[in-house]
Amino acid sequence: MENNNLIQLKDVTxxxxxxxxxxxxxKGISYIIKRGDLLAIMGPSGSGKSTLMNIIGxxxxxxxxxxxxxxxxISTFNKNELARMRNKKIGFVFQNFNxxxxxxxxxxxxxxxxxxxxxxxxxxxxxxxxxxxxGLKGRELHKTxxxxxxxxxxxxxxxxxxNDPSLILADEPxxxxxxxxxxxxMEIFTTLNKEKGITIIxxxxxxxxxxITERRVYLRDGEIEREEEx
Amino acid sequence: MNIAxxxxxxxxxxxxxxxxxxxxxxxxxxxxxxxxxxxxIGQGAKAEIEQRFTEMGTNLLFVRPGSMSFRGRHxxxxxxxxxxxxxxxxxxxxxxxxxYVSPNVNTRAQVVFGNKNWNSSIYGVxxxxxxxxxxxxxxxxxxxENQVRxxxxxxxxxxxVTENLFEGADPIGEIIRLNKIxxxxxxxxxxxxxxxxxxxxDDMIAVPYTTAKSRLMNIDYIQSIDVSAVSAKRxxxxxxxxxxLLRTRHKIAPGSEDDFNVxxxxxxAEGASEATQILTILLGGIASISLLVxxxxxxxxxxVSVTERIREIGIRMSVGARExxxxxxxxxxxxxxxVLGGVLGICLGLGSSSLISKLAGMKTxxxxxxxxxxxxxxxxxxxxxxxxxxxxxxKLDPIEALRYE
Numbered sequence: 001m002e003n004n005n006l007i008q009l010k011d012v013t014x015x016x017x018x019x020x021x022x023x024x025x026x027k028g029i030s031y032i033i034k035r036g037d038l039l040a041i042m043g044p045s046g047s048g049k050s051t052l053m054n055i056i057g058x059x060x061x062x063x064x065x066x067x068x069x070x071x072x073x074i075s076t077f078n079k080n081e082l083a084r085m086r087n088k089k090i091g092f093v094f095q096n097f098n099x100x101x102x103x104x105x106x107x108x109x110x111x112x113x114x115x116x117x118x119x120x121x122x123x124x125x126x127x128x129x130x131x132x133x134x135g136l137k138g139r140e141l142h143k144t145x146x147x148x149x150x151x152x153x154x155x156x157x158x159x160x161x162x163n164d165p166s167l168i169l170a171d172e173p174x175x176x177x178x179x180x181x182x183x184x185x186m187e188i189f190t191t192l193n194k195e196k197g198i199t200i201i202x203x204x205x206x207x208x209x210x211x212i213t214e215r216r217v218y219l220r221d222g223e224i225e226r227e228e229e230x
Numbered sequence: 231m232n233i234a235x236x237x238x239x240x241x242x243x244x245x246x247x248x249x250x251x252x253x254x255x256x257x258x259x260x261x262x263x264x265x266x267x268x269x270x271i272g273q274g275a276k277a278e279i280e281q282r283f284t285e286m287g288t289n290l291l292f293v294r295p296g297s298m299s300f301r302g303r304h305x306x307x308x309x310x311x312x313x314x315x316x317x318x319x320x321x322x323x324x325x326x327x328x329x330y331v332s333p334n335v336n337t338r339a340q341v342v343f344g345n346k347n348w349n350s351s352i353y354g355v356x357x358x359x360x361x362x363x364x365x366x367x368x369x370x371x372x373x374x375e376n377q378v379r380x381x382x383x384x385x386x387x388x389x390x391v392t393e394n395l396f397e398g399a400d401p402i403g404e405i406i407r408l409n410k411i412x413x414x415x416x417x418x419x420x421x422x423x424x425x426x427x428x429x430x431x432d433d434m435i436a437v438p439y440t441t442a443k444s445r446l447m448n449i450d451y452i453q454s455i456d457v458s459a460v461s462a463k464r465x466x467x468x469x470x471x472x473x474x475l476l477r478t479r480h481k482i483a484p485g486s487e488d489d490f491n492v493x494x495x496x497x498x499a500e501g502a503s504e505a506t507q508i509l510t511i512l513l514g515g516i517a518s519i520s521l522l523v524x525x526x527x528x529x530x531x532x533x534v535s536v537t538e539r540i541r542e543i544g545i546r547m548s549v550g551a552r553e554x555x556x557x558x559x560x561x562x563x564x565x566x567x568x569v570l571g572g573v574l575g576i577c578l579g580l581g582s583s584s585l586i587s588k589l590a591g592m593k594t595x596x597x598x599x600x601x602x603x604x605x606x607x608x609x610x611x612x613x614x615x616x617x618x619x620x621x622x623x624x625k626l627d628p629i630e631a632l633r634y635e
Contacts, residue, residue: 054629057548059547059548059628059629059632060629079552079553080552080553080554083547083550083551083552083553084550084552086547086548086549086550087549087550088550092548092549094632098541098544098545098548098632099545100246100542100545101246102246103242103246107242111545111546111549112549112550114235114238114239115546115549115550115551115552115555116550120234120235120238159549163550
């Protein structure tokens with residue numbers, strides 16, 4: 001079942017140099033995430049969950065240890081190769097949406113495709129399809145400053161989806177939303193996971209959000225404290 | 231990412247911030263506009279001067295008194311009385327490279343005809359003056375050798391004087407008074423046109439120099455001699471012959487300074503066009519500084535814009551933009567701004583140079599070379615000053631950039 005492992009972390013550490021002192025944000029994480037998982041990484045602030053998310057999301061590299069994504073050893077990649085992985089394999093959803101301001105939903109959704117070799121006509125189609133999947137059909141040309149927070153997060157999800165990634169990383173995706181909208185957003189994630197089989201990793205400290213997941217990994221002080229399954 | 235996509239990204243980004251984009255480009259617009267307008271003034275002046283000298287004739291020589299010193303003392307400008315009528319005659323007789331000679335004196339006089347009163351320039355000249363200076367008589371005749379020799383009170387009018395005194399009536403044969411002395415009008419000269427801020431060349435009256443000397447000015451010397459060489463090729467030879475002759479006639483010892491000088495029209499033209507060339511370089515140089523300042527403005531705003539758009543850069547990186555993509559995007563933005571600024575600047579430059587020529591009556595000349603140079607320079611300014619901010623943007627760390635508030 002080796003090729004069913006989407007992510008394999010082998011004794012991953014991350015050390016930041018802060019002046020003279022070394023901060024060990026991750027102290028040897030080993031973990032396997034399978035394709036189609038819906039997983040939450042939980043823990044208090046300072047537990048290293050953001051650092052772990054950055055490494056899994058190919059924004060950062062481990063100081064030591066090995067990280068495999070779809071069997072490729074990411075820990076040996078250079079900046080350009082990391083960018084390519086982010087472009088092809090990973091979709092990000094952030095707490096504060098991180099959309100381009102004064103830009104339409106469609107343009108925001110198309111953004112990852114601009115950095116790939118998808119021809120522009122095709123990229124438009126793909127973006128429209130992704131927006132339809134998150135329930136924004138008919139709102140494609142609304143600008144990001146004209147829509148609500150929930151809609152902004154839907155655009156962000158559409159952007160994460162558009163490249164047909166293996167993995168969506170969501171960092172506190174409901175943190176800036178009210179409870180009801182937050183639930184709607186979580187439903188979108190569950191649907192994407194169940195119907196499209198996309199692996200989704202939620203990074204959160206909100207137990208309610210984590211409830212919808214199958215597995216929860218608790219981090220504390222840069223180490224895996226415990227694991228829960230439901 | 232290919233060029234078309236880079237261009238699309240950059241244009242979208244510029245379009246999102248139209249006002250900032252315009253203000254950034256403004257420096258280049260004004261810089262390029264100023265370079266083109268300033269250089270067009272300089273080149274216009276140069277062309278104007280060259281044309282004026284060509285009109286005068288290329289085989290023209292001027293003999294003027296000058297550098298006269300008397301017992302170690304230099305005389306002032308009005309004190310040059312060393313040129314005599316006999317010098318002019320001697321030049322014509324002895325120098326074989328010389329074709330025509332005209333002794334000249336200049337003064338101003340009050341001109342009266344009927345109840346019209348006018349103050350005008352009086353050119354006391356010889357009968358060959360029209361041939362030397364390429365003047366054409368519109369109607370009537372110029373005075374002849376005989377009338378000059380005998381000091382007849384006759385005159386030929388410039389077109390502006392004619393217009394002012396006669397208002398369309400036929401002036402030939404009429405008597406006008408110059409400083410109360412009656413002169414008969416023989417002819418009218420063709421209009422020579424405005425002298426580009428140097429005063430009208432048609433507000434003048436030509437009279438025989440003999441008459442001007444004795445009747446109007448009461449002097450026994452002449453102020454200058456205009457000479458035409460037999461051909462343009464022989465002007466230098468003519469100048470040498472005149473110098474030799476006048477040194478002998480004025481008894482100037484070898485090694486001492488001349489009390490006159492002979493100048494070639496092409497020397498004067500060269501000097502004048504050199505002066506305008508310097509003017510062009512000076513004006514262009516000053517304007518280039520504004521282009522440079524415009525470039526620094528682009529860099530400044532691009533740097534601010536990089537800081538302001540750190541989050542945007544982070545977002546782009548998180549969805550897979552590589553360093554080179556970000557670098558090219560910001561560089562393209564800078565180049566697009568400066569090239570657009572260059573195009574608008576060319577329009578501004580063309581517009582203002584034609585406005586200058588209309589309002590100030592100065593001739594302006596826009597050369598394709600100066601337009602191309604300004605445009606090329608603007609583009610380079612964009613690349614040069616855009617590179618540093620673009621590089622700075624591309625070197626951002628995506629994690630930090632995404633976290634940036």
